[in-house]
Amino acid sequence: MSMMSKPRWSLLATVTLVTTLLAGAPAAAQDEGPITDPIPEDPVTSELGLTVREFAQFPKSEPTPAPTDPRLMRHARINHLGELPDGSGRKYVPDLNGNLYFVPESGEPEVYLDVKAEFPDFFSGRGMGQGFGFVTFDPDFRRNGVFYTVHTEAGAALDKETTFPRQPRTQYHGIVTEWRADDPASDTFHGTSREILRLGFAQQIHGIQQIDFNPTAKRNSEDHGLLYIAVGDGGLGVSSTEPQDLSTPHGKILRIDPHGNDSVNGQYGVPASNPFVGQQDAVGEIFAYGMRDPHRFSWDPKRGPGGNRMFLGHIGQHAIESVYEVRKGDNLGWSEREGTFRYDRADDCYLYPLPDDDGNYDYVYPVAQYDHNPPPDWECGTDVGRAISGGFVYRGDDAPELRGKYLFADLVDGRVFYTESGEMRRGAEPATIHTMRLYDENGNWVTTPELAGDTRVDLRFGRDADGELYLLSKANGKIWKITGTKRFADCPTGSTVVKNAMGEKNWAPVTPEKWEFPRREVVLAEEGSERPGPRRPYEYAVLTKGPEFGSVRLDAQVRLDTPVEVTNRDVVLVFGYQSDTRFYYAHLSTDNTIYPHNGIFVVDDADRERIDHQWDPVRSQGAAPAITDAEWHEVSLTHCAETGEIAVYVDGQRDPLMTAVDPTFTSGRVGFGSFDNVGRLRDLSVMGRKS
Template sequence: MAASPGARPRVLLPAAPLVVLALLLSALVARPGTAHAAAGPVTDPIPERPAASGIGLTVEEYASFPKTEPPPGPVTDPRLRRHARINYLGELPDRSGRKAVPDLNGKLYLVEDGGTPQVYLDVAAAFSPAFFASRGLGQGFGFVTFDPGFKRNGRFYTVHTELASATTAVPDFRQSAATVYHGIVTEWTADDPSADTFSGTRREILRIGFAGTIHGIQQIDFNPTAGPHDRDRGLLYLAVGDGGQGVRNTEPQNLSLPHGKILRIDPRGSDSANGRYGIPAGNPFTGRPGALGEIYAYGMRDPHRFSWDPGGSHRMYLGHIGQHAVESVYEVRAGDNLGWSEREGAFVFDKTATNPCEQILPLPEDDAKFGYTYPVAAYDHDPPADWNCTSDVGRAVVGGFVYRGRDLPALRGKYVFGDIVDGRLLFADTKDMRRGGKELAQLYDLMLYDASGKRVTLRDLAGNTRVDLHFGRDADGELYLLSKANGKVWKVTGTRKFASCDTGGSRLTHVMDGRNWAPVTPSKWRFPGREAVLAEAGVQRPGPRRPFEYAVLTAGPEYGDVRIDAEVRLDTPVEITNRDVIIVFGYQSDTRFSYVHLSSDNTVYPHNGIFVVDDADRVRVEDQWNGRTGAPPAVTDTGWHEVRVVRCASTGEIAVYADGSKRPLMTAVDTTLTSGRVGFGSFDNIGRLRGLEVSSP
């Protein structure tokens, strides 16, 4: 029976192996798709959700770009009506401090610290009237990258789209279906590389025909970690999508076409079929009959953003946008086959299924023989319970960067990325992103603070529910966030620990004597000396929906900023799935207090979260609840568990830690009750508390 927010059913299940919290919050989560017992479709591909990191990024507005419109129009998709369709920031490799920002609507801007963006080159005007940006989210002036020797040679490269019907040019490659638009890579040579507006020449490098208006050439870039004598120096990588040709499109597996591939070419060579670029001898398919030598890796749907780790072994990471289920990050190496459209992430993709809810299947037992490369990190779409499977939930990964800068030591060695649509910021530790392993790296959520110290979201900063998030990085490795919604760029200037207020100065201990406690029902409690024991389950009382039975600590003052440390144990049998104990804080009366609910279950509204009772039914306030599940279950056995609750009154920040973890299990911001007493209890279970310490300034 499904539980509603106002109901609390008691469900008995057969005994099962216990899963301790430490495992749930470990750095690795089980790789999906490897459980062969399930014969049917997989409805929840990646049950593990990103965990709270307790790390917040502080951002300051860096630049604001002028409003633009997609030429030539008309525009029918409201997602193209952005303030400015900026989608990347990168510093020119000439030590000038100038940063390049392309706008899909056609302008290439340069911006310096504290300056106003200036138009360096009008790409749309240069290719008018064929230039096309009014259909498809990636159409227009898609990307720019500068030759490592730009300061000396003035060369840089762009990718843009043209409407096939508006040009007489013939693509070098095309899909089997009728060509709708062309993706063109152009080499530009500046007469004066130090000038702030472009003057010079251009030549076309490569032209690819696409049969759809999405999933074109997403990114072109040089490997910035390649040294002067490295074989990779000066070679240009191109992320080419599948043209949006649907789930039955097999072209990403076809090595005679560039679609659904990452290509690697030598823009200064001439041994390609069109004679305008070279094919590196070290490419994995060079010289293979029937295969394009340009291909570096294949089997991709929408290879959106890639980057190289400036440290370690300089691994290449790709953010790959999925179909309806899985958003993935891959470590890409030469010759890799990511599997699309036979695979989505680490799952079989059933192209024959007519119901999108039934397209994701477990991997077969003999999967190794196919040689597919699977993600090192991933998250799924977590659709709402009433989702009908035919519509887009609104999830799309945007690849980011491994941070190796100096200003954010808490993120050093972490791959920072996010979701294009809702603007969530995520990271994974590169030490946990292991190719070919049985685990995915654990993902962590990042919080966000503005320059005043106020906690915000990117939706707040962008002023829109659709953020259109992208990332940038400067020559020092520092990070930038971009939004098309309002055409702004923010620089990440620092990190801060969530709920980091000072709780030192005073510590209350040795309070387990019964004289220090005021229970709701004294007869249900025992205070044998070192423990507070709720020996008999509580029952629901009149008034707002709230915990049935608890005891308030009467010793000490009411607390504002406070840290509560204790050990808790649930004495209710583990066969009961909705067991719980609670930690009370901010207690002002029986109908006004906050509490942390520590439960064996995280799948219904009343369980395993942070709640406020304010003369009304308790309201859930923590960040982890998504409408279907919350934080990992906090207490799954009958052992003792360490719990720490930190509440900062001035900011309303609340963090809950378990079993010595340095990362919070739950986080919330709530300023309803800024001070009060602490306590312990449950709804209708039995349990106990020991080792209570209350710290406050």
């Protein structure tokens, strides 16, 4: 988890930098000052959601020693799901507090190995990633019974010799252990173990995260049977260049041959194909470097051109959570870079534009990234509660609409994201990040905090042998399987159509003299004035042609005639209209920074209430501005009466600009208007189901 943040004040430092900041390998910026909002654009709300069903519930577990940090007080600290590479269908799940579970098809977890009991100095009660961190199984497990674990130790263990020189003032050791089961088919471990690697870390953060084999590597290929080890910087990158130092394993991804013996400790081999083998003062085990906290990595199973790429979810420091495509020899830039920005170790609060000579350093930049977006009064240097958990490119069969999408999450708040793998290209503009909704087995919208029963979700992804994906939460120790997809506001809207309704006789304005009806247009020619009663749009006209609709879809083109210099200009689309004080409206505005603008609202005999999902009251920011110019714009609005789902699309975008779920009105008429601005409507089409 990120330990530092940055305050979010004005956008003045970044107004001229937007193009630069969004680029994968951006050019140097003109302004060299600190950047207060590195990525102004939020992830896009996707129309595509995930359907999930509960797969397993794990028993409660306790850290050792008893924790003082409430973030470690979880039901069960499960953090990964995989499937044994033996065709048995058994899933495996590690719990940081000590147990390795097997989960058969029944979904009932069974303890396969108590890792904690095997090590007297086992340590899981301090630091976010301490304990039994990860497990992976040898590709030939069915034959040889071999698998590997990562765990942490403290206390007397700190006197033990480490494989490489430990960091100064070491507080714990991270250990990779090889286990050999006597009977690979057994559901309880019996066998032997040996230590193959031990590293010492200065702080109780950023240790050994994931260890894994490349599941796409064919037998006899270079990568087959080689073990990847993601090693964090031990928290030292904020003040040192250790992640850039090739003489130490910290802040690197290592690649070793666990069946070899030519390492410095003789317990594993160093692949001759590693990029720094033979280089003076370089650790030959290093595969890639320049990392702070490399949390989760995976390979895209796709074959052929563009396939089998390795993606890494990398947890940032000041502001940036990022996804990298990692190749042999890559330098991700930490602690000189954070995402596509320059990191200054003397500044605890800000990131900076890249320097003019950035191209000389050969840093690799993210293929996707998002920032922390803390509140305006956030105290610099404290944990803002954002941290990426890497995921997987989906290539399964249960959810065809997900194929080719890289799914990942923010492990703290539980947001689920995807990017298109085809957009994730090195050296290009970072891919668009989409936020996904979740639906339960009955099709009801549910949030991850609701599923987990906690606002701190501690969410991770898992994948089985068929390529199907799972969600895991430490908060309540549950796993859910992703069973398919569901589109938001994808209801049948009926077959009753209203067209050719632009004539004056088809409209009922609040103030008729303010309106004009030239051919094919409805024009609000004079701004409205505030009226008695609840706060609501000042001036609008209701379409009287056709019936009242239940579920309805409205398509039209709108234009704002108020000069573009006026930032708070708007037009509104009215729907679910019952009366002058009971209706919905979608507010389309240039300004997305104040409560009454650029959102979806309900008026129910009281002042308008904002109901869209995009509004963030802490940051006082909503969806991206809907209209910023004087041109015509296509707008589509769908209201599903039975579910209360509302979606607003602008200019043919695949994903909705605004969404809401509200049950207040299940039928009504549609209309067009504004508060105190002028604008016009044309090419109106209304299709719905008679109420």
